[in-house]
Amino acid sequence: MGGNNSDYLGHVGWASPLLLECAIVRAPVIFLLLSSFFLGADCASAEVIHLKNGRTIYADQVHENGSHLEYEVGEDSYAIPKSVVDRVEAGGVRPERASTAGSKDSREVPSFTPADELKGEPEVIDKIIRDGRVDGDALAAIEQQRNAPIIAAAYFIAGKHEMEQTNFSKARTYFETALRFESQNPTILNYYVALRLRTGNAVEALPYAERAVRIAPDSPDTLAILGYAQYASDRNKDAIRSWKRSLQLRPDAQVQRYLEKAERDASAESDFTQNESSHFTLKYEGRQTPESLRRDLVSTLESHYDDLVRDLGVAPRGSIAVILYTDQAFFDVTQSPSWAGAVNDGKLRIPVNGMTSVTPELSRVLKHELAHSFINQLSGGRCPQWLNEGIAQALEPKSLSSRGRRLAQLFKAQQEIPFNALEGSFMRFSPMEAILAYDESLAAVQFIIDTQSTSDLQRILQRLAEGNSTETALRATIHDDYGRLQSEVGKYLSSKYGD
Numbered sequence: 001m002g003g004n005n006s007d008y009l010g011h012v013g014w015a016s017p018l019l020l021e022c023a024i025v026r027a028p029v030i031f032l033l034l035s036s037f038f039l040g041a042d043c044a045s046a047e048v049i050h051l052k053n054g055r056t057i058y059a060d061q062v063h064e065n066g067s068h069l070e071y072e073v074g075e076d077s078y079a080i081p082k083s084v085v086d087r088v089e090a091g092g093v094r095p096e097r098a099s100t101a102g103s104k105d106s107r108e109v110p111s112f113t114p115a116d117e118l119k120g121e122p123e124v125i126d127k128i129i130r131d132g133r134v135d136g137d138a139l140a141a142i143e144q145q146r147n148a149p150i151i152a153a154a155y156f157i158a159g160k161h162e163m164e165q166t167n168f169s170k171a172r173t174y175f176e177t178a179l180r181f182e183s184q185n186p187t188i189l190n191y192y193v194a195l196r197l198r199t200g201n202a203v204e205a206l207p208y209a210e211r212a213v214r215i216a217p218d219s220p221d222t223l224a225i226l227g228y229a230q231y232a233s234d235r236n237k238d239a240i241r242s243w244k245r246s247l248q249l250r251p252d253a254q255v256q257r258y259l260e261k262a263e264r265d266a267s268a269e270s271d272f273t274q275n276e277s278s279h280f281t282l283k284y285e286g287r288q289t290p291e292s293l294r295r296d297l298v299s300t301l302e303s304h305y306d307d308l309v310r311d312l313g314v315a316p317r318g319s320i321a322v323i324l325y326t327d328q329a330f331f332d333v334t335q336s337p338s339w340a341g342a343v344n345d346g347k348l349r350i351p352v353n354g355m356t357s358v359t360p361e362l363s364r365v366l367k368h369e370l371a372h373s374f375i376n377q378l379s380g381g382r383c384p385q386w387l388n389e390g391i392a393q394a395l396e397p398k399s400l401s402s403r404g405r406r407l408a409q410l411f412k413a414q415q416e417i418p419f420n421a422l423e424g425s426f427m428r429f430s431p432m433e434a435i436l437a438y439d440e441s442l443a444a445v446q447f448i449i450d451t452q453s454t455s456d457l458q459r460i461l462q463r464l465a466e467g468n469s470t471e472t473a474l475r476a477t478i479h480d481d482y483g484r485l486q487s488e489v490g491k492y493l494s495s496k497y498g499d
Helices: 029-039 122-128 136-143 148-164 168-181 186-198 202-215 220-232 236-249 253-268 291-312 327-334 360-379 385-395 404-412 431-451 454-465 470-477 482-497
Strands: 005-009 023-025 045-051 056-059 061-065 068-073 076-081 085-093 273-276 280-284 320-325 340-345 348-351
Touching: 045 061, 045 068, 056 068, 122 136, 122 148, 136 148, 148 168, 148 186, 168 186, 186 202, 186 220, 202 220, 220 236, 220 253, 236 253, 280 291, 291 320, 291 360, 291 385, 340 360, 348 360, 360 385, 360 454, 385 431, 385 454, 404 431, 404 482, 431 454, 431 482, 454 470, 470 482
Parallel strands: 280 320, 320 348
Antiparallel strands: 005 023, 005 340, 045 056, 045 085, 061 068, 068 076, 273 280, 340 348
16 A cells, blocks of 8 residues: 555444544555665564563663663663563564555565666765765865766765665755756666655656656666656556556566556546545545535535644645545455555545445544645654554544543553554554554643643654654653653543543
């Protein structure tokens, strides 16, 4: 699945109030795919923390600190109560990072090697990257040589380094400078397209992807990247052609899966009618969607759109595709589990079989799913799932009042799910675990709103878009790391909902 992929839990037809309150939000698959496409996966050894509830956490280092275990993952440090830990094993093999989309693993993405002419001589790389940082003086000195290919290569090396460090703003500046000196280099174009896609700018990325293919029409890499840009821009037929051509040149399992999904889309939508409003492109099968329902849907979506622009101060780029399905077509296209009631994978996919009007439940679903598009725009597609889900629920709006007391009891008994374990997909959870995950997500967001401000949520998202890790963004805004956030949310729930 591509785009900012989020499933809304609930029986088809919105029949289950309990499950309708849960949604599985997945970070943008296209963006994550391209991250792994260029940067590779992490499969280093790790210390494995086995929790009493059966889950595992893979850490770089683990040590005890009083009643807590503290551990590090990359640049972030976390803390969890020792009472929830069963054992710690050293020398474990870290699995390759799962896609936060929940559907595919990043290990399944195609590999990519830059063209030889931009690998750069070792001494050039050593000049540009020193002590893990880009040397601006070295870049300036190389630029004084007035050799366009060498200057472009130097800025490309700098951009690639910053992209690997998820410093997207700096990476974009370096890539754009490289393109000023070598505008027709397909390798630089490919990386620039990948960066633009990862930060939610598919429409802006598309012309660069098309240029790369014109320059290197027989490169399976440029064709694959073009396909991702086309698919993210709602140009399924074009994406199908690009991916088919890429596969002719080089078989690739991940490209094949995306091709099959695009073909399912095209097949299901072959007889669909399309209408447009100010911010949405509505696709539907006329026999299944009464005109009154379509009008009601568009009116509701436009109203929610205005609300979200006011609440979040940002708007998604371009028109948002909304596709209405029969029940069976919905599951055929999305390949979603049977509990899924709606999906946002860059397009809002809604099963509407038998519906004649927008019910209050459907209105909540629409606003919830639409909110993810706004959140992903603000965060550059880098919002962890608990925060994405918590904000979307808060914006519905939804309250914890009916389950707050039970959640407070779980936190008091240290039976909650650690927040750092909620950064990725919720798809691995059982239905009851998923309900707890969503409740915790909403509780964390309500805590931030009530004790800090809504603007702090926006600042967290903005820092994520700049490439900060989740914990770094939290420290810089609400001054909490994950361990402290876990503790503070527990106290907040106890004071608000406890006995």
